Amino acid sequence: MSRVVLKLGGSVVTEKDEPETVDTEALERVATAIGEWYTDERAAGTDLLVVHGGGSFGHHHAAAHGVSRETGSTDTQAVRDIHGAMQDLNEAVVGALADADVPAVPVHPFSAGYRTPEGLLFYPAEPTASMLSEGFVPVLHGDVVAHAGEGATILSGDELVVELAEGLGATRVGLCSTVPGVLDDADEVISEIVDYEDVADYLGESESTDVTGGMAAKVRALLGLRAAASVFGPDDVGPFLRGEEPGTVIRGE
Amino acid sequence: MSRVVLKLGGSVVTEKDEPETVDTEALERVATAIGEWYTDERAAGTDLLVVHGGGSFGHHHAAAHGVSRETGSTDTQAVRDIHGAMQDLNEAVVGALADADVPAVPVHPFSAGYRTPEGLLFYPAEPTASMLSEGFVPVLHGDVVAHAGEGATILSGDELVVELAEGLGATRVGLCSTVPGVLDDADEVISEIVDYEDVADYLGESESTDVTGGMAAKVRALLGLRAAASVFGPDDVGPFLRGEEPGTVIRGE
Numbered sequence: 336m337s338r339v340v341l342k343l344g345g346s347v348v349t350e351k352d353e354p355e356t357v358d359t360e361a362l363e364r365v366a367t368a369i370g371e372w373y374t375d376e377r378a379a380g381t382d383l384l385v386v387h388g389g390g391s392f393g394h395h396h397a398a399a400h401g402v403s404r405e406t407g408s409t410d411t412q413a414v415r416d417i418h419g420a421m422q423d424l425n426e427a428v429v430g431a432l433a434d435a436d437v438p439a440v441p442v443h444p445f446s447a448g449y450r451t452p453e454g455l456l457f458y459p460a461e462p463t464a465s466m467l468s469e470g471f472v473p474v475l476h477g478d479v480v481a482h483a484g485e486g487a488t489i490l491s492g493d494e495l496v497v498e499l500a501e502g503l504g505a506t507r508v509g510l511c512s513t514v515p516g517v518l519d520d521a522d523e524v525i526s527e528i529v530d531y532e533d534v535a536d537y538l539g540e541s542e543s544t545d546v547t548g549g550m551a552a553k554v555r556a557l558l559g560l561r562a563a564a565s566v567f568g569p570d571d572v573g574p575f576l577r578g579e580e581p582g583t584v585i586r587g588e
Numbered sequence: 589m590s591r592v593v594l595k596l597g598g599s600v601v602t603e604k605d606e607p608e609t610v611d612t613e614a615l616e617r618v619a620t621a622i623g624e625w626y627t628d629e630r631a632a633g634t635d636l637l638v639v640h641g642g643g644s645f646g647h648h649h650a651a652a653h654g655v656s657r658e659t660g661s662t663d664t665q666a667v668r669d670i671h672g673a674m675q676d677l678n679e680a681v682v683g684a685l686a687d688a689d690v691p692a693v694p695v696h697p698f699s700a701g702y703r704t705p706e707g708l709l710f711y712p713a714e715p716t717a718s719m720l721s722e723g724f725v726p727v728l729h730g731d732v733v734a735h736a737g738e739g740a741t742i743l744s745g746d747e748l749v750v751e752l753a754e755g756l757g758a759t760r761v762g763l764c765s766t767v768p769g770v771l772d773d774a775d776e777v778i779s780e781i782v783d784y785e786d787v788a789d790y791l792g793e794s795e796s797t798d799v800t801g802g803m804a805a806k807v808r809a810l811l812g813l814r815a816a817a818s819v820f821g822p823d824d825v826g827p828f829l830r831g832e833e834p835g836t837v838i839r840g841e
Contacts, residue, residue, distance in 0.1 A: 409691075409722060409723055409724075411686060411691040411692060411693055411724060412686075414693050414724070415682065415686070415693065415694070418693075418694065419679075422675070426672075429668065433664060433665075433668070438662075438664040439664060440664055440667050440668065440671075440698075440740075441668070441671065441698075441699075442698070442699045443696045443699045444699070445693075445694075445695070446694075446695045446696045446697070446699040446700045446715065447699045447700040447712075447715055448715055449714060449715045449718035449719075450718075457714060457715075459700075459712045459714075461702060461710060461712075462699065462700055462701055462702045462710075462734065465702035465703075465734040465735075465736060466702075466734045468734075468736060469662060469734050469735070469736070469737075469738075469739050469740070470662055470739075471662075471664060471667070471734070471739075471740075481715065481718040481719045481721075481722050481724070482718075482722070483718060483721060483722070484722075485722075486722050486723075486724075487693075487722070487724075
């Protein structure tokens, strides 16, 4: 059995500079690539889970309410604004996938997880695993999450990818971003990363607090996974799903 | 500490005969009663969880797609239709409660639970408990849920009430229905039920399969709870929350 976790970056599927606007064309393009693989080329027994980020839907609400991964809010308007916008974007992503014949179903992480007082995420994998077993393609999104002592904090799509890739035993992980991979200082794609030290010069110190989900935090988190993870641009969704390793492949030990 | 689980019947908050139509006036009335208690009269340390049914939002989609508690569907259009309509109703209920100054937040059970091949519901209580601890009022709804071997089946509001009342250690359970309580054969409200046998003549055999969540199934399930449960009409939401026992109180052993 093979299990693929695919993240669609928020900036890939939304218009970055227009609040709550889907980039319909870009979304359709990646949905079509996913659909062609899913219906025609996917090996039997391979399942797929999709996670998407917030882009122009989640981020401005989070910023406006001063909510981050560490700093929460007990204001239910903040929770409803962020969650509601992400739910709208999720509906668009699920709809585009459905139009491409992918059996996509919506999953809202605020309903399913929480953080301990130390900020550790608790996210039971069984409900999502159960959807996969029934042949559905669960589509999760960056969201808010109840956080003991903080009200609700941000749960990013990247954090969900790492959590679920481990919890569900993913065999392959792909992050579709607006850039074609992890770039070195000459803006060339690094083909493989096996140790953070090898790329620390390009990405910054591993100590940096990267709350926005930038590349340094992504790479560090992906190095911790058992599965290999690829970072690639929108044109490489199809090649990744077909088993190639476009962009940058990140292999932890 | 005191923990109240309140169910708002789908027929209380929707126009029964108009597909996907909220009964705005009735919803506002119960939301106001909840808000007055929550903000002015609630004892410190008492928290509240709200569950609502489907009414004219969920039921016709479920019927159209032939989905019930036992019979599932792997058609994602069925899942999306039922879940989407319930999400819309949930948004209206959460909005009405927010307008009445209740710190309501939306919870979508499809994201959080699943059924085993035997149809047993697995619904982790921790995410909801975490919201309660942070001072939120989680508002859950009847929904679909992944069901091993069946695709997705219906998870009713009543089933959620029973599951969460036990899982969260509710001290009081209230079911607001369109009738003023459990009725005897003269249509009089029965004030107390402690044994199903005492009311079997009015409600039918306990063997009956009551997939629509009728009164017999409700009473049997509520008799299994550790907490006392009250069944009452829309005018008695305030009195129930203030600690009275309007309508019918059901006390299991």
